Amino acid sequence: MEMVKQVTSKNTSVITELLKQNQYVFVSGKQMTALLKTNVDQVIRFRNCWNHLERDQYMADGGTYRYRRYGQFVKLPHTSEITMLCHEPYVQPAYINSLNGDIERHFEPLTDRFVTSPILERLLQLMSDIYDGAEGKATKWNIRLHPYRIVADDLEWGQPTPEGLHRDGVTYIASMMIxxxxxxxxxxxxxxxxxxxxxxxxxxxxxxxxxxxxxxxMHQVSPIRPENSDKCAYRDVLVIAFTKMED
Incomplete structure (x- = not known):
């Protein structure tokens, strides 16, 4: 994999070009921290949002290892405005999600602290710019956010992608470690x-x-288990889905 070696807030073209060339790109947390211009207080407040997720009650495998919330936004072209949409059930077709597809899943909405985080606003703007560049034009985007916590202990390993190798039926998908x-x-x-x-x-x-x-x-994530069996393990990520919308 060709690594992203140097990126500045004024020039993310290297990320866009690698995404176009390889169909995926990895950016390190150190580089993202610089791009997002974060400070310690903002990071702590953002990470703490994952302590307020609710257990996923729709796991067809019977698992109790996943906690989440859900919300969606729209980003119009040629503007920096990102608007939150009315909260709705989350539905995926079964051909996309073989485990939990074809049912309405009613997840708790995103918290106010999460939605108003300056980190989130900068992140979505940054990703919009990158994906606009990959598309070659300013694009109207539907943005779906899925903050997840996957837990594991000696009794139950955690499954970040219980559906196995899959795609999400969107245009661009991203996973950011929290x-x-x-x-x-x-x-x-x-x-x-x-x-x-x-x-x-x-x-x-x-x-x-x-x-x-x-x-x-397509993508998948292997199961997680505790390094130290005396303590619970958890993996917090933010999954971000961008889908092109008709103008």
Whole structure:
């Protein structure tokens, strides 16, 4: 994998070009922290939002390992405005999600603290710019946000992608590490549309992120288990889905 070596807030073209060239790109947490111009207080407040997720009651495998919330936004072209949409159930077709597809899943909405975080606003603006660049034009985007916490202990390993290797039925999909505590496993594998492996990597540090063209790649994350069996393990990520909308 060709790494993103140097990125500034004024020039993210290297990220865009790698995304276009390889159909995915990894950006380190250190680089993302610089791009997002964060400070310690903002990071702490943002990470704490993952302590207020609700357990997913829709797991067809019977698992109790996933906590989440859900919300969606629209980003119009040629403007910096990102508008939150009315809260709705989340539905995926069964051909996309073989485990939990074809049902309305009613998740709790995103919290006010999460939605108003300056980190989130900068992140969505940054990603809009990158994806606009990949599309070659300013684009109207539907943005769906899925903050997840996957937990594991000696009795139950956590499954970040219980549906296995899959795509999400969107235009671009991204996963950003928020916190990783007492975790073994959790390796991300990306493949092409024919399931040929492109890369296996581990999101380890806060704000490590992988962005991918969901129409041309597939992905999965291996199960997690505790490093220290005396303590619970958890893996907090933010999954961000961008879908092109008609103008």
């Amino acid at each position: 916190n990783r505590t007492n975790v073994e496993g959790g390796e991300t594998t990306l493949t092409d549309a024919d399931k040929n492996e492109l890369e296996t990597l581990t999101l380890e540090r806060s704000f490590d992120i992988v962005m991918a063209n969901d129409e041309k790649t």
